[in-house]
Amino acid sequence: MSRSPTLVVIGAGPRGTGLIERIAANAPGLYEGRPLDIHLVDPYPPGGGRIWRHDQSPLLWMNSMAEDVTMFTDETVQQEGPIRPGPALHTWAADIRDGRLVLPDEAGIESELLAEIKALEGSDFPSRRLQSVYLRWVYEQAVAALPKGLTVHWHRGRAVRVTGPREGRQRVWLEGRDKSILADLVAVTIGHLDAEPEPEQRELADFADRHGLVHLPPDFTADTDLTHLPAGEPVIVRGFGLAFVDLMVLLTEGRGGRYENGEYVPSGREPVLHIGSRRGVPYHSKIGYAWQGERPPLPRFLGPDRTEALLKTDEPVDFRRDVWPHVDKELGYAHYHRLFTAHPERTTGDWPDFEAKYAAADPAGPELRALVSAAVPDPADRLDLEALDHPLDGVRYPSYDALQEGLRGYIAADLERRHDPAHSPDLAVFLGLLSAYGQLIRLGDIGGWWHGFFSYLASGPPGPRLHQLLALSRAGVVRFLGAGMAVEADEHHGVFRAGSATVPGQRIEARALVEARLPDPSLERTRSPLLQELYEDGAAATDTGLLSVDPDNGRILGRDGRPHPRRFALGPFTTSRAGGAFTRPRTGGPAFRQNDATARTALSFLRDLACSDGPLGA
Known part of the structure; x- marks a missing residue:
């Protein structure tokens, strides 16, 4: 009995969506009209995936202006596959506003979110919920562009392991059910990872448990339960990057505070955030003006x-x-x-x-x-x-x-x-x-x-977020600790203490500590059973725990240095991580090149497999 070749893509966020878009672009020239079943596995809806899902606070923004976000290639991308242009985020919103584009599910979008889409300008920082709508639309466009015979099936769940011989079909096992998918190729595009705590974090968590304190380890802030941080109480926050910005928003406006005439009006439900880090300062503000004139001819010395x-x-x-x-x-x-x-x-x-x-x-x-x-x-x-x-x-x-x-x-x-x-x-x-x-x-x-x-x-915060930070500081809701921040657990008094090199000899104490950062990507500490299994099955990891992949096509490298012929990986947990979540138009984004190379390699492999073996057996 003949069957269609099968590709399983594990992860339905922007990277998985981008890979499907590149398959759609390259299939007409590489795949010669053959059938292909693409199985997409993710517990979150395709397009946005976990990070950019609709189901999160409307207060959380993207970290990029709308005009700096695109999911489509242009002539600046150095890739072998065809260019398939499409609208950047602000252009897409303008097309909706002006009636050139109608969202098929517009009736199902909340009125506030639809109004945000129609009001969006290029210099605005959209909400992540708005980005979820754009990404869903991009995903639907990519699926619609697939040639006849290429079909996508979404499985709402998690993939927990991949098994199979190097030279044979792979089996992708799904969580919580006796179900698996046979695949000729597997691509892992799961994005940011949860991780087991580092030794210091385990010690701090144990200390907090012994003394009835609150310790929140590194995590994606939108998924963190912040209800344990009490109103009016001091909270030590370690980390001054983008995770802190989300934390700041959810613990202030998210608790009923508001801004009036540039000043913050507390609700009375906020904790007092004592924030420090290695540098002791926030990331630099996003630049708030457009380029004019001649661009520097880059690359020049690092090409x-x-x-x-x-x-x-x-x-x-x-x-x-x-x-x-x-x-x-x-x-x-x-x-x-x-x-x-x-x-x-x-x-x-x-x-x-x-x-x-x-x-x-x-x-x-x-x-x-x-x-x-x-x-x-x-x-x-x-x-x-x-x-x-x-x-x-x-x-x-x-x-x-x-x-x-x-x-x-x-x-x-x-x-x-x-x-x-x-x-x-x-x-x-x-x-x-x-x-x-x-x-x-x-x-x-x-x-x-x-x-x-x-x-x-x-990749710092939008300027308005730093204006809010200044207002929160003037209101006493945020307190700065300085650079070279150090945290200690005082066993005798049962409190956390923090200080810095900027204010020598002084400490503040609190009954709550928040680590405001994402977990470091590491195969050795990941909570992803899928990546744990890949690592135990021989996948190579670097000294810092990144999954080693072939930079030319994304194939997973084994500890013997050989690329796995049937397993690929794309994303920040790999050695081919790309800067930023999204690409600015006309900057030749490396993520596009990576997606294109992986799609072309996968399609060529499946075509050659079918040509060499004849009809694929069941």
């Missing part, structure tokens, strides 16, 4: 040739020693190109002369610093990435009260700078970061520091 040379070296690549100097020079080039071309009055000499000397200088040598010092008179116009990464190094305050005013000044200055086109070299550095990220994913696991630095500079 494919440099990446290939790093890949071919016989010695293990050390990021800070072997890679970072080239990243630093690339970002500096973007910065000074913009400064010379858009703000020449703040430079000496001319750009061609500076560029030639800059290109010849050693990335880590003193001649580069001397060149910049001579050509850029104002130190404020020079790019110092180390100083940006450690803004409070050496800064000391006599008390926490003094720190509050100082840090409010820092945040206000950052907001002003990031919304002032006079500082447009900052936007050039952002473009340089995107370019560098597109190259560095070729190197696999380069450690967590780069991803954190990238997010700190390039």
Whole structure:
């Protein structure tokens, strides 16, 4: 009895949706009209998946402006497959508003959400619920674009393991039922992972249990039960990134507070959040102006040739020693190109002369610093990435009260700078970061520091969120702790204590501690039984716990270095993680290239399998 070839895609969020879109785009040219059953496995509805699902607080926003979000390829994407253009998020909303596009389920969308869609402008930061509607529409468009004979079946549930021989069909087992799906190929696109706690987190959780305290470990904030944090009580929060922003929103507006004329009016149900981190400051604000004029020609010093040379070296690549100097020079080039071309009055000499000397200088040598010092008179116009990464190094305050005013000044200055086109070299550095990220994913696991630095500079909160943070600080609902934050468990007094290097010798205490960050992706600590099984079955993991995949096509690598012919993986838990959740239009997003390569490899494999074996047996 003949059967259709079968592909199982585990994960129905943006990555799974993107893979189906690329299958639809590539199938006419690669798959020659053959049938294919695509089984999509996820407990959450296709399109948004878990993170971008409809069922979450309407107060939670995307971290990108609508004009900076697309799920469709354009000519800047370096891929083999065909370009299938489509609307970015703001264009899609305008099409709905102007009647050019009608959502098939518009009657089922809440009136408030439909109104948000129709009011959306390019510079707005949409709610995640709005993004869920866009992603669902993208998914439906991708399915509708599949050639005749290619069919998608959604299984609402979790895949818990994959079994099968390297050279034979795979079996995908589903949770909570005696059910499995036979597959010729499997692609894992499950996104962010839950994880077992690290040793420190286990110790803090045990301490909290012994003393009746509250300890909330790293988690996706929208899924965290915050009801255990009592009103009016101090809460120590460790982490000043995007997870903190969500926490801040849910514990303030989410508890009935509101903003009036730029000030926060408490409901009385808020806790008092004492927030600190390694840097002691929030991520830099999203840039609030558009690019004008000539773009820096990127990549310049960190392009494919440099990446290939790093890949071919016989010695293990050390990021800070072997890679970072080239990243630093690339970002500096973007910065000074913009400064010379858009703000020449703040430079000496001319750009061609500076560029030639800059290109010849050693990335880590003193001649580069001397060149910049001579050509850029104002130190404020020079790019110092180390100083940006450690803004409070050496800064000391006599008390926490003094720190509050100082840090409010820092945040206000950052907001002003990031919304002032006079500082447009900052936007050039952002473009340089995107370019560098597109190259560095070729190197696999380069450690967590780069991803954190990238997010700190390039993926910070919307400006309005930082204005809200300032208002919450003035209202006393948020208190800053500073840099070099340390948390200790006081067994004798049964409380958590926290302090920082910024306010030496002083501590605050609380009966609640929140770790405001996502769990680190790690195969060794993941709570995903699926990934646990893959790891135990021989899948390779890096020192930091990422799943090793072939950068050319996403095939899962075994510990023997061989790619598995029938198993693929895409997403932030792999060595081919891409920067940011979504791609900005016309930036050649690496996630698109990865999706395209995996789709083409999968389709070619299934076509060749059918040609070599004849009709596929049951």
